[in-house]
Structures are given as C-alpha cells and as structure tokens.
Amino acid sequence: MSIDLSQFHQVFFEESFEGLEEMESCLMELDPSAVDGEVINSIFRAAHSIKGGSATFGFDVVADFTHVLETLLDEIRAETRGISQDDVDLFLRAVDCLRELLSQLQQGEQPDTEVAQELKAAFEKILREGGDTTTAVATEPEPDAGETGTQSWKIYFRPGTDTLRTGNEPARMLRELAALGQAQVTVAAEEVPGLGALEPESCYLGWHISLTGSIEKAQIEEVFEWVVDESEIRIEAQAAPASATWSIAYRPGTDVLRTGNEPARMFRELAALGDLTVSADTDGLPQFSQLDPESSYLGWQLTLTTEADKSSIDEIFEWVIDESDLTIETGAEPVSAASTTVAPESEPAAAPAAPAPVPTSTPTAAKPAKSPPQAKPSGGDGAKKAVETSSIRVGIDKIDNLINMVGELVITQSMLGQLGTDFDLDRLPNLLEGLSQLEHNTRELQESVMRIRMLPISFAFSRFPRMVRDLSRRLNKKMEIELKGEQTELDKTVMEKIGDPLVHLVRNAVDHGIEPPEKRLAAGKQEEGKITLNAYHQGGNVVIEIIDDGRGLDRDSILAKAVEKELVTERDAGQLSDEQVYDLIFHPGFSTAKEVSDVSGRGVGMDVVKRNILALNGSVEITSTAGQGSKITIRLPLTLAILDGQLVRVGSHTYIFPLVSIIESLQCDSSLVNQVAGGCDVFQLRNEYVPIIRLFDVFSIEPDSRNLGESLMVVVECDGEKVGVVIDDLMAQQQVVIKSLEQNYQKVEGISGATILGDGTVALILDIPGIVKIAGVRHLTDNQVTSLARSHSNSELMALSASA
Template sequence: MDMNQYLSMFIDESNDHLQSLNENMLQLESSPDDLGIVQVIFRSAHTLKGMAATMGFEDLASLTHQMENVLDLVRNEKLKMQDFIFDTLFKSLDALESMVQDIVQGGEGKADVSSIVASLQAIVRGEGAVAPSAEAASTQQPDSAPVYPGIELDEFQYSVLDQSIAEGHKVLYIQVKLREDCQLKAVRAYMVFELLERSGEIVKTYPDVQEIEQGEFDQTFSLYFITQKDPINLESQILNISEMDTAAVTNLDHESLQQMVQQSAATAEPVQKENETSSTSADAIATTSSKNEGSGAPSPSKAPSKNTGTAAPSRTIRVDIERLDVLMNLFSELLIDRVRLEQLANEAKNQELTDTVEHMSRVSSDLQNIVLKLRMVPVDTVFNRFPRMVRDLAKSLNKKIDLIITGAETELDRTVIDEIGDPLVHLIRNSVDHGVEPIADRVAAGKSETGTVHLRAFHSGNHVFIEIEDDGRGIIRENIINSAIKKGVVTEEQAAALSDEEAHQLLFAAGFSTAEKISDVSGRGVGLDVVKSKINSLGGNVTIYSTPGRGTNFSVQLPLTLSIIAAMLIKMGSEKYAIPLTSIVETGIIKQAQIRTVHGTRMIPFREAHIPLISLSRVFEVPDFNESTEEETEIVVIRKGERLAALAIDDFIGQNEIVIKNLGKYLPSIQGVSGATILGDGQVALIIDPNAFIK
C-alpha cells in the first residue's frame, strides 16, 4: 500500500472522528456531568492525535493533545465543564476541521492556532477567569486610562486577552477617530482592520463589525487587539492611512485590562437597559448563551442520541465512490442489453429462449436492486452537520433553539446526497433567523423561550421528503408583498391578485429578502432562489406551508435515485422520447373541439378545471408530426408541485425502466430535456424534463 492510500484512510478516519467529536460535544453540553460521554470524546481525541502524529501532521497532533489535557481533567473530575470551556473546545474542533481540509487540498495541515492553544493551556492551569462582575465596577479608574463606553467582553473574550498577556503577547486597546470631513468611513475602517489583521488578531470591536462595515457609526471606533508588534509603530501606521484624525494605542497589563472591563460594564449599563429588548444588539449577541442553564430543558441543536457503550465490531468496508460509479455504468449497459434481448425473444417466439430471457430478467432485477442500494446513503451523512450549525447560530442570534432530527436513517442516492447539503443549510438558517422569534417576542406571544426546529426525512412512494419545520412567527403575507413591491418583483396590482400560496413562492425570487438589516446570517437576498433552482435541477420541488404565529414548514420532495428510473416511452413522428413516471398524473385522449385558446394559450378541460396544453412537436420542432391536423390527440398530464399541464403527443410505446445518460459537454443545454437513454433497439431517446414546461 502506497502513502497516498494511507493518506486517504487518514482523511476518512479523521472526518469520522471529527464528526463523532462534534456530536458527542453537543450531547455533553446538554449533560455536562455525564462522564461516560467525556470518556468517548477523550478516546476519539486520543485516536485522532495518534493518527496525526503517525502521518507527521504535528500541528494537528499538538492541538489535539491540548484538548486531551482539558478532557483528562474533566474525566478525572478535577474540572467542571463551563460555557467558555465548551466554546474553546468547539473552536478547537473548527480548527482541526480546517487543518484536515487543508490536507485534503494537498497542504500540510498547518494553521496558526496559538490563541486557541493559549486558551486551552489557561483552562488546564485553572486560569480560565470569568470577567469581573458589575459589583466591582466602582473600583477607581486611573485618569490616564482610555474611556469608551459600550465595548464589553464576555467570559471567553476576557479569558483570551488575559491569557495572551500571561503568554507574553501584547494586548492593545486601540481607539481610532476619523476626520470630520471623511466621506468613506466604512472604507477607511476596513483599511485599518486590514492593516491590523496582518499582524495580529482583533478580539472585539465597538460598534459591531457589521455596523462599521456599513458606515453606521460616528467618527470614532475602538477595539481590543492581540499582537507582537510595537504599539508606537502600529499607531504611526494607522495614522498614515488617509483621513485619519487620531489613533490612541494603549498597551494593557492584567490590572489595566481588568479596570477597562469594569469601566466598560459600568458605563454601558444604561445603554443595555435601553436596548435589552433588541434581538440584534451586538453586546447581547456576545454575552448571551443559547443554553437553558439549570432549567432541565433540552439544549439547543442537540445531536441524535448515541450509545456511549462499547461499539460492536464493524461489518462494513470502505469502497471508493468511483468504483461504485463504474459498477453502475456496467449495470446500465447490462440493463440496455436485457431490454434488447426481451424484444428479440418476443420476435423469435422460441419458448426456450423466452424462458431463459425471463430468468435472466428476474436475476438482473435482483441485481439492479442490490446495485441501487449500494448507491443509497442515509441522509444522516448530511444531517449530522446541522446540530453544531444550529447551536452556533442560536448563540450568535441570542436565541434558544432545539433542533429535533427524525428519519436520519432514510436513504437517498449518493448523487442527490452530494447536492442537497447546501440547499438544506439555507433552509435551516432561514428557519433559525427568520422563523424562530427572539426570546422576548416568544415570551410575549405566550410561547416557551426555546424555539423548536424539526428536521425530518421520510419515504413516500418513489420520493423522499425532507421537511424543515419551525414553531416561530410564520410567514406574514403583508411583509412579503411589501418587500416584493419595494424590490420590483411584482407590481401592486399583481400582488393584490396573488393567493397566499403564490405569495409564499415570492420568497424564491432572485435577490428577495425580508430582512431589514444585513447580517452574517441573512439579508443579502441570496439563498432561497438558489435552493429552488438546485432542488429543481435534481428533479424535485419545494413547497411552503405556513400559519402566522404558529410556524412554517418547508417541504422538499426528491427522487430516490437519479440513475435508473421508470418512464413512459412515447412517439413523436419518427422520434422517441421518455417521460419520468413520477411526473405523470394520467394519460388520455382529447378531441380538437375540446381545445380552447385563452389569452394566446391553448387550454383543455381537466377535472373541473382548465390546464394548459403544450405541443411537444412544436417545442422540439418534430418534422413529421403535427397534432393540430389530428381529430383526436393523445395527451400526458404532468405535475410540478400543485400545478398541472398536458403534453400533446403522437402515440404511446409503453412503460420501461431506463438508464439516464448525460448529453455530454459537446451539446448545449436543451430546454425541456434532462438527459438521454439508449433503448433496447439501440436508438437514443431524449428524456423530457416536465419541470421545464410548468412555470
């Protein structure tokens, strides 16, 4: 076995261990006294450290060793888990994941994690200090110390600064004032940040970074900064930037840092009282935990329950994805030949040949089921990233959220699994940010402080449904309509005629957002339009159900597999096409007299309603067929979500299982065509994409 094979094994195993560490850390956060979970976490970290050291990735091994030291104290009951310890360990896991990704991309797994290591070492020494309480705020502040109200630190930020001083780093308090005639405040502030980030780490700013980036501040901003650079040199470099008025750089020691924090807490208290109901307050975001401390309620985004006992021996093997793709391609060719043999046996009318072909068909059908199951992957491989994501979002948004996952064992084709992750990220972030209300709003509405987001998956027919449901404020029609009119998505006249369902669909318009303020989470109008286009490209669709005041449900419908599907084969003159059975409602025959033209669109009656009639011969410019010359026309009624349409065709060939083939890079994308298949007689038939015909 060569080194590349060892590296591949290391990457796979490392990702498994990191996922296990994230899941078990989330469990431990909800049950901090459960030493059984700590033992599992410690073993995973120890194994990861040994693997990294063996492969020569010293930075990765060193950081994991520092985590081990903290976990060893916890499992020996010499240290109690606290919020700032959880935050530090989660940051360590993020750093480890970044290192592994660097290795995947051909790097050496190196990263600057000195601040994280310093925090872990401080925890081991028992110096993970809590920021001084407001009671000590009366301590006399030296006249020479800078004063700038509002820049408060949480426990973790204070601990990082304090331990950086202990480790010999310089901790600076920098206050910058721009000239009164400065026209581009945000640009000048960005230039200051860029200068500083080249030589150290910015821990906290006032105002918040988002407000500074948008120019929503007076001429002054301040920050805490960790560096090894000379303060006087930094001050001169800042003043060299255009339109700077003053730059005050103060080097802090343990005592002056403590006094600074006390002064900020005292001077910012009146401001906090005024803004205590604001869910977007920067200080509230920095200092409020999303955990239900001491309430016994489930912690936010808790991971699925795992058995912390000894695991049973694994009965699985790792198979390279490319090998499965080759196996599927070979089986696809076998399926094409099977259909051809069935046709030849019917034509030859030889009983022995017919019996043999029928037996081969049964065997190949069983083989087909096995091959397809090999490609099926539990959606858990996608879902397992979300508990940690929801936890971090809840903390940053000052919300309490419980993520409940059901149906994680539901299986989907690997091709779908690879593509569905990003759309689900957008939908869950949307539920956490827009759906679940801030704590104060939930209490005022008579709800519990902790919001709930359900992530569930289940089979239904030949589809898998994934639902993201929250118990938040629901979708307010007026907010959508007003935002859509403001952004020019619809006119006031069009908006007045929209049903609630059609109004909900406006959320998927490109650039649409109801967020009043741009943040790291949302507000830029990028997200739901990407979700819809990606899901449609997979042959699925997404539907919104919402009740104001009670919550919203995003339901994503996906095909089980994208490689072999059941289809209806049809004729259009001398050409053959395939329509996926999952999109067909029914087939039928209509007479020319039943066709009506409404505003330039041909319509036909269907179940006490009228639906559009689409001529495939015109769309695909079929030269030897035109249904308008026929007295009766055969139709296929197709569905996209709740919308229906009818396709006019020449004749039906019959149902069959077909193998989807890409059209390749040499052909441009063709509207209404999702791929092609090879029929039993060797002919190529285009596969129709019904979604393209229903807007």
C-alpha cells in the same frame, strides 16, 4: 519494510472526518456542570486517533494541534481539572478548525494555519493556568536522572501483526525515539515465519531499544501512544545496580506447543529483562519424515545479562516447569556469537533468532529508508484524483444479499445456456420460465445495488444540532432541535446535493421563524422555540420536513412585497391561494426582512434552494399558520440513477419526460390555440392559458404533422407554471437507467441524460427547464391573459350570434 502510505490517505481522511463528527456530537451533549466520563473518553479517543494518523502521514500541523487538545482532554478525564461552557465552545471551534485543515490537506493544498495557531495558543494558556499536566499513563515514579539529567531507558516494542495495514509504520517511531537521544536498536526476529508463510503486509518483527538522554518517560510513551492498544510495549528505566549473567538450559516438553506455552513468548519476556543470546540445541530433532508439526523437539541454551534477580527469571518459566528440563545458573560466560541461532522452518513460532545490532539511523529489519510522505500542495492530476475519489461504507448484509443475487443470475444464465445449445419448440415453456426468472433476478439485483448506495439521512441531519445551538446563542434566542426518521435511507448523491438547501432552510427557520424569548412569552408560548427535522419514505420518494413553532409566514407582508416588486398586481393579489402566496418567497431577491443580518434576510438563497431541489427531480412546498409556525416539505426521489419516465415520439425520435414533471396529456384542439404579442402560441386549458412549445422546432427534426390538431400535448410544470409540449405520440411509461451525456460526450442544453431502451436504441431524457429556455417561452403577463380572455369571450358571443 517500506510502504507507500499515500494509498491509505483516503481511509485516514474518512475516518478523521467521522471522528470529528463524533467529537462534535459528544461536545454537544456534554454538560459542564455534570461531566460524563464516557463522553469525555469518546472525545479523547477521537482526538487521539486523528493525532496518531496525522503524525503517521506527516501532517504535522494537524498532529501538533491535536496533541494540545488531547493533553487538555486527558487532564479533564483524569479529573485533575474541570471544564466550562467556554471550554466547550473552544473545543467546538477546534473541531471546525481541524475539519478545515483536513479538507485542505485532502485537496492537496497547503493548510492555512492562522486559526490553528490562535486556538493552539488558547489551549496552551488554559493548560498553563492550572491542572496537573502529568500524562495519565505515566503512573510509575521515574528514577532520579542525576545531576546531569541523563537517563537510560530500556524499551521493548513489538507492534501488532496488522500494524502496517493501518499505515502505522514502526520505522517512524524508531526515528522519533532516535531523535530523543542516543539510541541503540536490536531487532527481535524470532516470530518471522518461513518464506512460504510470509505475508508481505504483516509485521513479524520486534525491537529492543536502549535509549539514553535527558528524556522523560512521558516523551517515550507519546511516541507509542497511538499504537499502544495493539502492540506489546515495555518501558523501563535502567537503574544503577551491576548486571549479572545467567546461563539457562531449557528443553520444553514435546507437547508444550499444544498447551499454548510457546518458547518464543518466554524468550521475549527474558529479552525484556536484559541482553539475551539464544542458541538452539537440535540433538532431539528426528528425521524429516517423522516430524510432527505440533510437537517440540528443540532445546535451548540462553545467556541473559540482567539486573533482575533469579525470581524474575523463575516467574517466566513457572507455567512450564513441571513438563520441561530447566537449569538456571549464575556466573556463566556468554554463549559465543557463532552459536547456532536459527531454528528450522518446521517450528517457526518457537525459534527465536539471535538479535543483531542495528544502526540507530536505519533499523535494517524495518528498512525505513524513506520518511513518510509529506503533505505537499499540488495542482496536478494526482491531487485532482484524490478529490474525486469517493467511497461509501456498506453493511455486510447488503453485500451478502448482492452476492446471493449474482448467484441466482449465474444459475439462470446456466439454464438459458443449456436451452440455447439444445432447443426445440417443446422446450419453449422452459425458455419463457427462464426469461421470467432472469427478469425477476435482474430486478432484485438492481434493487440490491441501489440499496448499497443508500445511507441513513442522519449523515445530513447530524450537522444541525451544532448549527442551531450556535445560531441561537448568536441571536440571543432559546431553542431546541428534534431529529426524527434519522434512519430513513437516501441515495448518497442526493444526500450530498440536498445538504446546502437544508442548511439554508434551517437558518431561515432559526432567524425568521423562531421569535425572541420575550415575544414568545407574550404570545403565550414556551420561552424555548423548537425546530423539527423529519424524514420518511412515501411511495418511491423521500419526504423531508422542516417544521418550526415560530411566528409563521405573514401573508399580507409577502403580498405587499410581491406587489412592490411587481411580481403580482394589486387586483390579482387577493385572488391568490395561500400556496401561491407562499411560493412567491422562492423568487430571486425576495425578502420581507426589515433588517439584514449575517444569518439571512438578503433575499438570496430561497430561489437557489428551489432550483437545486428541482434539479434533483424533487419538489418543495410551504404550509404555514400565522402565530403557530411553518412547515416546509421537500419530496425527493430515492435515487438519481433510476428515473420514472414517459416515453414519447416526435418524428422518428424517442424522448423521455420525467414523470414527476407531467401534469396531464391531451389531444390538441386548434380552436383553443391563440397567439399573443411576440409570436408565442398559447393553449386554452380550461380557465388558464398555457404557452406552447413545439418539440420538433426545438430540436430541428421533422414531425409526423405540423398541424396542431393532429398532434398530442404533454402539459408539464416548470418553475411553478404550466407549459404545453407538442409531440406526435405517447408511448409507454417505464423506469429507465440514467446515463450521463456530460461525462460521455458533452453538456447538451435541454437534455439531462440518456438511456438505452429494450430494443437497444438510445432515448434522450428531456430537461424541462432547459427546453423552456431554448424555446424562449416566458410566463404570460396579466395584460396578455386579460386580452386573451376578452378575445375568447368575443369569440363565444360571435359563435352564439351565428347559431341564432
């Protein structure tokens, strides 16, 4: 049976990346001075799975590389060699290398093997330097192959029923065996059911293989090593003694199937002893109408040629000897090949078919006519589709809850449908109740679906222990990392987009926050610094905190650099709050680092961090205490699919402001509006001046009125500054489902998406930074603010004089 293995690629890559995460996590907790066997076993199993899967799909570069890893791990877990810290570092580099190779293969690219070859050579050098390289499973002494080095092996291989579903194609293994030497393959088809019971993706066949060549048992075991747990495999060396032929007459008791003693199992065990020929005796078979499917009616004539003695045959039948007719004689002639060998469909499990010789190159029963697909670089749609494919693992409880909600909706639909066909005013309360139930069920269904996309934030946090360890060693610092709230759930899309900002913030904490050991000791701190990542839910948001117990932010240094870069004036610098000072580090190119390292210090990144967080409708703030450490707090929405929005009207059009960006809404007062150089109107909001954007000008639509005194203003935050957006009317606040314009139409500047309102109309969701960019609004300079303040004071004096 030949199947297209490419359909399993995505599953393989997902499981392989999970295996690498497991390997990395175990290596991080591994103590070379006191090796934990279970930890080594976990690392070995992960490497073993990746090797087997990659070999199946033809990713030979991964399979070959992982094989060397696995061999070394096998020796370590067998306690034939130890492991050093340098070995752990090398294994971690191997994990990184495998991750890169798999990523390239997943993208459909040709993998870059330079690093893999370098690491492989390093592992092979370690293996050559010492330790017993005997494979752990090869525990039996192998017979002397003689002067020629040729050895004959008898192999029985029956894969598990689900082998094909996992992508482990037996045909590949048969080809690998044939490549080792001269092979003769015979199919064992005794478990093939009737046509009506056949499952096309299940494996029912087994194989007897005679293999001759200069072959060690370990080479054969290696072919089967990644299916050994789910298959029946026997590998025996063929010894020199002459074979004997046994004639066996076996008629099991009628109830043998009910006791679980299937004849097929015994025939497999006999076949493992030698060459077996089977014919069925159907004399006891009743009429079809009298057949009992749980009863056994057949007898069997078997001819076995084997080097085993009679006691080995007796042992196979020992469980049924009291309830069966059994005769075992030696010296008989083999049964004719023309004998009846196929059992009736009514008893498939107890009806082995006669083995048929199969050519080595193409085992007919398995039909491996095509080799497994090879990894080929491709820039076509197929490769692109593989990249875009994404999946998520969902707990069965969430699926059950979703199914229950759909069931409730069906019930409500049925109730409303009944009302629709037979309705009068007397049944109006029933209709209202049905609509209320529909609203309740829809809300619960929405929440259930949203929870399906939720993943624990441990998926984002898991990379940081390794990163902190590597950075601390590179910077000659001592530190630990503590992860809290790892089970806090966050939307998968949000988690993917927050990963890079978190990496940058943690790297900054390691490089700039935590002091060198000598400075910590001099400051009365513990030599080892500490970084804490904490996550928790707060309202409808997820809060992520990055905390370090390092030196804290230097307010004076930040202000000095800000004055130098002309971000603030010396006069205003002393009036800024701590929050405003710390917010300066998010300006592009801002850095107080005296030395630039390969870790950080170039002033590139913090502005990108904030921009990415704002793009997720989130916020970021910094608190710090000099000499004690800093805390960066990120607030993010649980999901990007639902938005809390404020509906507004401009003319006949409806727009939606993200509620998180709104500071306040108010009635415009024309007397508080001034104009600065460049033609920008500003509004005096208490003690500050806010630039004004007329939304009807941005989108070229006709408003109810162009007079600001008759309009409303929504004050929003954009990049830490306030901006006033003029509208005609405020409408309701509500949760809206975000639909992408870019995917369905094209990217529109100033618009982040759209939604469909309850009346069926489409409302556009505003992108505040985009609106500000279109309007050309810039932050007011200090001179402009001073001029406005002086103008306002003069106006007040004139008003007082006039009143006097």
